[in-house]
Amino acid sequence: MGISGKTRVCGVIGDPIAHSLSPTIQNAAFNHMKLDFVFLAFNVKTGELENAMRGMRGLEIHGLNVTMPHKNAVIRHLDEVDSAVKFLGSANTILNEDGRLSGFNTDGVGALNALKKNDVDLAEKKVLLLGAGGAAKAIAFSFAQEAESICILNRAPEKAAVLADALNRVFGMKVVGGALSPNAVQKSLQDADVLVNATSVGMHPHVDQSLVVPQWLKPDLTVMDIVYNPVATKLAKDAKAAGAKVISGVEMLIYQGAASFKIWTGKSAPIEVMRKAALTKLGAGEHR
Ligand code: NAD
Numbered sequence: 001m002g003i004s005g006k007t008r009v010c011g012v013i014g015d016p017i018a019h020s021l022s023p024t025i026q027n028a029a030f031n032h033m034k035l036d037f038v039f040l041a042f043n044v045k046t047g048e049l050e051n052a053m054r055g056m057r058g059l060e061i062h063g064l065n066v067t068m069p070h071k072n073a074v075i076r077h078l079d080e081v082d083s084a085v086k087f088l089g090s091a092n093t094i095l096n097e098d099g100r101l102s103g104f105n106t107d108g109v110g111a112l113n114a115l116k117k118n119d120v121d122l123a124e125k126k127v128l129l130l131g132a133g134g135a136a137k138a139i140a141f142s143f144a145q146e147a148e149s150i151c152i153l154n155r156a157p158e159k160a161a162v163l164a165d166a167l168n169r170v171f172g173m174k175v176v177g178g179a180l181s182p183n184a185v186q187k188s189l190q191d192a193d194v195l196v197n198a199t200s201v202g203m204h205p206h207v208d209q210s211l212v213v214p215q216w217l218k219p220d221l222t223v224m225d226i227v228y229n230p231v232a233t234k235l236a237k238d239a240k241a242a243g244a245k246v247i248s249g250v251e252m253l254i255y256q257g258a259a260s261f262k263i264w265t266g267k268s269a270p271i272e273v274m275r276k277a278a279l280t281k282l283g284a285g286e287h288r
Contacts, residue, residue, distance in 0.1 A: 003038055009059070010264055011040040013052055014067035018043070021278055022065050025257045028277035032270045037062070044070065053077040057099050063264035064094040065257075071134065078103040087141050087170065090134060093260040104263055107135055108142030110256025111196070111226065117255065117271070118247050120194065120222050122146040128192040130180060130211055132159040135226055136198035143196075144171040151188045153180040155199075180211065189216045195239075197225040202233035210234040219243030226252050231282055250278055 012022040018041065026039035044052040049070050056064060066074050071090035075081060078094065081103040085091045091103035115122065127147045129140055132154035143150055144167045152175065154160035160177030167175040178184055180199075189195065189212070201209050207230055217223070223239035228249030232240075239246045258269035 004036065006036055008035075008037045008062040009040065010037055010063040010065075011042050011061060012065035012067060013042045013044040013049075013070060015043055015045050015069060017041045017067070020067065021253065021281055022257060024277050024281045025254065025274045026261065028273050029257075029261055029269050030265075032273040033265070033267060035265055035267075037265065046070075046073075049073055050077065053101070056094070056096055056101065060096065060099075062096055063260070064096075065260055066092050066094065075103060077101065084108055084138065084141055087166070088134075088137055090138070092256070093263055095263050104260075105138055106256040106259035106263070107138035107252075108140075109259050110254075111135075111139045111224070111252045112142045112146070113255035113259070114224065114247055114251035115194070115222070118245075118251065120245065120247070122148075122194065124148050125193040126191055127151070127194045127196065128153070128185075128188045129196045129198055130154075130185070130201075131198035132156070132163050132177070133198065133200075136196075137163055139196060139198055139226070140167055140175070144175060147174075147194075149174045150176075151192070152177045153184050153188065154178075155180050182213070185211060186213070186216050189218075189221070192221065194222045194224070197223075197227065197233075197235055200227065202235055203227045204229045208234055210238060212238065214238040214242060217242035217244055221245070222247065224252070225249055228253050228278075229282065231279065250275065250282065254278060 023039050030037040078101045084105040085103045093104040095102045127150045129152045152160040157179035164175040164177030221244040223244050224247040225233045225235045226249040227233050236246050254274045261269040
């Protein structure tokens with residue numbers, strides 16, 4: 001679709017941003033759906049966020065994704081936010097409706113849909129979540145709405161404990177937090193149904209690292225590694241070899257992008273088109 005005076009502009013802001021996969025995924029989806037939208041990447045330095053948000057209003061940019069380092073700081077520039085943003089204190093999607101900016105966080109719902117669309121229902125499931133950073137927090141918030149229980153293990157245990165307390169206040173007593181030690185991982189895995197690696201361990205260039213010893217993995221486990229670079233991490237390969245169900249970080253990436261797409265266009269995203277675009281780009285090695 002050609003660009004015209006009526007084309008709606010969406011984009012992603014962050015620093016660094018040049019290697020973001022979002023323009024690839026979103027433009028593939030806009031083109032496929034024949035929508036008169038275009039998606040760009042804007043490098044916005046920390047001190048420039050306020051100007052960027054004024055620019056969003058002034059230039060009538062229709063929608064933005066927000067990534068590091070602006071996910072938290074952007075909130076004070078928004079007119080309203082959804083319940084996930086309120087809980088997490090971070091937003092990754094903005095919709096501009098006549099100058100009124102609404103903030104959303106689609107990371108958690110992206111992770112949840114990555115499981116659901118791959119036939120994993122969290123009802124009555126015990127989840128072991130490794131990490132308590134930004135992505136882990138968003139995942140915990142959405143999973144707590146469906147799972148039976150969540151055990152959060154983090155290198156800095158106090159962060160896991162604070163997150164567990166906050167979740168328990170909202171959802172009732174079903175989340176525990178603790179230190180990410182090999183012993184704790186092994187023990188928690190014994191009765192876990194779903195394991196999520198939401199740490200950056202295993203990410204390029206440290207592709208031979210994993211927090212989980214292969215022998216601890218079992219066939220009745222679902223393993224989601226949210227690291228998508230590489231697409232098949234060491235943990236994902238070990239889990240596959242153990243007969244476990246494996247869901248890659250690309251699935252979460254696509255479904256969080258699909259949720260943003262729906263917010264901006266009102267339409268269901270073409271998942272297969274987005275997946276193919278992401279995997280082609282990742283395969284070409286043009287990623288972070
Ligand atoms: P973050 O910096 O907020 O959190 C990083 C987490 O990793 C923390 O819990 C930290 O304790 C843990 N960690 C780092 N090194 C560790 C180590 N050696 N041992 C144990 N724990 C360690 O980052 P984030 O935004 O939460 O992102 C985490 C990872 O998830 C990154 O690799 C990122 O690319 C990926 N991610 C993927 C998606 C997706 O859609 N698939 C979305 C967001 C983030």
